[in-house]
Amino acid sequence: MFCSKCGTQLADGAAFCTNCGQPTQPTAAPPPLSDPSPTPVAPAAPPAYPPPAPPQQPAQYQWQTPAARSPVAYAGFWLRFVAYIIDAIILGIVGVGAFFPLFRANIHAFTTQNPWEVYTSVSRPLLAIRLLALMLSWIYYASMESSAWQATLGKKILGLKVTDLAGNRISFARASGRFFGKILSGMILGIGFLMAGFTERKQALHDILAGCLVLRQL
Numbered sequence: 001m002f003c004s005k006c007g008t009q010l011a012d013g014a015a016f017c018t019n020c021g022q023p024t025q026p027t028a029a030p031p032p033l034s035d036p037s038p039t040p041v042a043p044a045a046p047p048a049y050p051p052p053a054p055p056q057q058p059a060q061y062q063w064q065t066p067a068a069r070s071p072v073a074y075a076g077f078w079l080r081f082v083a084y085i086i087d088a089i090i091l092g093i094v095g096v097g098a099f100f101p102l103f104r105a106n107i108h109a110f111t112t113q114n115p116w117e118v119y120t121s122v123s124r125p126l127l128a129i130r131l132l133a134l135m136l137s138w139i140y141y142a143s144m145e146s147s148a149w150q151a152t153l154g155k156k157i158l159g160l161k162v163t164d165l166a167g168n169r170i171s172f173a174r175a176s177g178r179f180f181g182k183i184l185s186g187m188i189l190g191i192g193f194l195m196a197g198f199t200e201r202k203q204a205l206h207d208i209l210a211g212c213l214v215l216r217q218l
Contacts, residue, residue, distance in 0.1 A: 072167075075160045075216040077197035080204075086154030091140060095133055142175040159217040167215070174210055181206030 002009055005022040144152045150161035150169055162178070164170050170178075185192020185205040192205030201213060 072215040073218055074202035075158075075196075075214040076202050077194065079158055079160060079216060080155075080196055080214060083152065083154035083158050083160055086157060087140070087152045090153055091137055095136060138176065138179050141179045142172055145178070146170055146172040146175040155214075161215055161217075163213050163215055165211050165213060167213070170210075170212060174212065178206050178210035178212050181209040184209070 003022050003024065010024065141152060145155075145162040146169070148169075149156055150163060155161060162170060162175070164174070182192075182204075185195075188205075194204075196202050196204040196207070196214075199208075203213065207213065
């Protein structure tokens with residue numbers, strides 16, 4: 001160490017300078033070196049609010065899980081034919097009760113004893129009866145197949161139901177298109193109906209045109 005006044009070299013620990021008598025001052029200890037390692041940063045706290053849930057699809061587009069979905073299969077030609085016979089009997093009973101007074105009041109419209117004249121005659125009373133019968137069938141099929149049952153009475157008895165291609169309930173408009181598509185199925189010698197027996201998903205021509213399926217419960 002050296003004297004701060006005269007610069008004389010002194011022994012370590014001397015209390016004063018041996019040359020000039022200047023008291024020595026103890027050298028202050030150097031400050032400790034700081035730890036070069038960086039201060040660890042605390043992890044960010046999670047947000048106080050949960051993240052937004054992903055948007056859900058409307059109920060009519062949501063698919064059920066395989067466990068919740070009932071097993072189904074496509075309804076073939078003969079099951080649908082039996083359902084048609086049951087519906088024809090029901091409509092026949094309702095039609096006779098509804099149109100018999102009109103039919104009886106216009107019995108004079110028949111010109112022969114031919115029983116098929118009611119289907120072939122072009123007289124106005126019989127044309128009106130046929131038109132009313134067509135409207136009755138349309139309202140019956142379209143309203144029943146677009147209802148919560150998704151089936152006419154004949155189909156309901158046999159465990160059948162009408163759906164769209166995704167297995168959902170159809171609208172009244174689509175059910176109406178399917179009904180009037182049956183006219184085209186019958187016009188081609190009934191081949192449109194027979195298609196339900198050999199197409200991949202047992203679809204008749206009117207089912208294909210309306211985008212529908214007829215399913216049976218297993």
